[in-house]
Amino acid sequence: MSESSLDQILSQRHAARKEIVGLDDPAVKLVIFELGGDWFAFHGDRIREILAQTAVYFVPGCPPSIEGVINVRGDIESVLLLYELLRLPAPPDSCGASILLGQGGGMTSGIRVERVIDVVDVPQNSVQPPPSTLPEHMRPLVLGLLLFHQHTVTVLDLDRIFADYAKEAE
Amino acid sequence: MSEVAVAGATIDLVVFRVAGHLFGVEACQVRGSRPADGNVSGMLDAECLLLGLPPAPPVTTRWLLRIKGDPEDWELCVDAPLELCRLEAAAVHRLPDLVGARTGLRQLRALALSGKEVMSLVDLRGGPVMPPGGSVTPPPHPA
Numbered sequence: 363m364s365e366s367s368l369d370q371i372l373s374q375r376h377a378a379r380k381e382i383v384g385l386d387d388p389a390v391k392l393v394i395f396e397l398g399g400d401w402f403a404f405h406g407d408r409i410r411e412i413l414a415q416t417a418v419y420f421v422p423g424c425p426p427s428i429e430g431v432i433n434v435r436g437d438i439e440s441v442l443l444l445y446e447l448l449r450l451p452a453p454p455d456s457c458g459a460s461i462l463l464g465q466g467g468g469m470t471s472g473i474r475v476e477r478v479i480d481v482v483d484v485p486q487n488s489v490q491p492p493p494s495t496l497p498e499h500m501r502p503l504v505l506g507l508l509l510f511h512q513h514t515v516t517v518l519d520l521d522r523i524f525a526d527y528a529k530e531a532e
Numbered sequence: 533m534s535e536v537a538v539a540g541a542t543i544d545l546v547v548f549r550v551a552g553h554l555f556g557v558e559a560c561q562v563r564g565s566r567p568a569d570g571n572v573s574g575m576l577d578a579e580c581l582l583l584g585l586p587p588a589p590p591v592t593t594r595w596l597l598r599i600k601g602d603p604e605d606w607e608l609c610v611d612a613p614l615e616l617c618r619l620e621a622a623a624v625h626r627l628p629d630l631v632g633a634r635t636g637l638r639q640l641r642a643l644a645l646s647g648k649e650v651m652s653l654v655d656l657r658g659g660p661v662m663p664p665g666g667s668v669t670p671p672p673h674p675a
Contacts, residue, residue, distance in 0.1 A: 417648075419649065419650035420553060421631055421635075421640070421643065421650070421652060422550075422553065422582055422637050422640065422652055423582075423635040423636045423637025423640050424631060424634065424635055424636070425634050425636070427634075428630060428631060428634060431628060431631065431643060431650055433645060433650070436645070437625070438625040438628060438643050438645070438650065439628050440628035440629070440630045440631045442630060468629075469629035469630065470628070470629065471628060471629065471630050524629070524630065527630060527633070527634070528629060528630055528633035528634070529633075530634070
């Protein structure tokens with residue numbers, strides 16, 4: 363066995379070891395999704411449901427960041443677009459495939475996402491605190507950062523997003 | 533269903549369309565209606581009041597709704613068909629939290645499920661108050 367192969371094996375073992383979740387480590391469920399080319403996540407306990415192919419109805423008088431409303435088994439919920447809030451480039455038309463039905467800060471709303479990547483349990487300590495280099499507008503909205511499949515995932519605070527969004531009108 | 537509705541309660545609505553979108557107003561707020569026989573100058577166009585759009589040439593038959601006012605009644609020009617309908621209270625929903633917080637249309641009070649559509653229920657008792665310009669999303673062309 364060549365040295366380089368051994369190095370590879372040891373490297374793989376080392377990586378695999380890092381992925382083993384200790385039973386005593388508290389885990390957190392995350393719903394990871396893509397928006398504007400970046401990966402984000404909400405805590406799983408804030409997402410009631412993931413809806414696909416749901417008809418969105420226009421409601422007059424809403425700002426562009428509210429796509430409309432959806433009928434969720436007889437209940438009417440709003441659909442929020444996060445592009446403006448997160449200052450992400452919005453696609454030319456609303457092409458997101460899924461809607462996350464979120465609950466936070468005493469409010470419920472759908473959130474349009476381009477793609478749901480995964481729903482995972484990760485060790486709580488793998489979510490790092492937000493760095494000081496985070497843009498000013500993101501600081502209040504971010505709970506932490508996580509490395510997942512070689513992507514940086516920004517964990518967002520849904521309570522704060524809903525509360526700030528509702529407050530903006532005041 | 534998470535909202536509690538009074539069993540058996542109903543609401544009478546005058547239902548109309550504006551640029552293809554479905555609206556309803558409580559029948560008790562409407563004194564009457566008449567066809568808008570071509571000349572609607574001086575009448576308030578619902579596209580301006582409820583959608584924040586400039587008036588457009590009509591594509592359907594138009595009606596004038598006479599809205600009870602204090603002190604004076606006023607007329608609102610809407611698209612046909614104009615219908616009187618009775619809706620069960622269970623079909624009426626309060627505005628979703630974020631819509632209620634951010635709507636620029638002060639007349640918007642509730643939403644209702646009507647077939648495969650969502651009807652915007654408006655309260656016109658406050659008179660013809662226009663939405664602030666430029667703050668609302670232009671409506672999509674209805675399917």
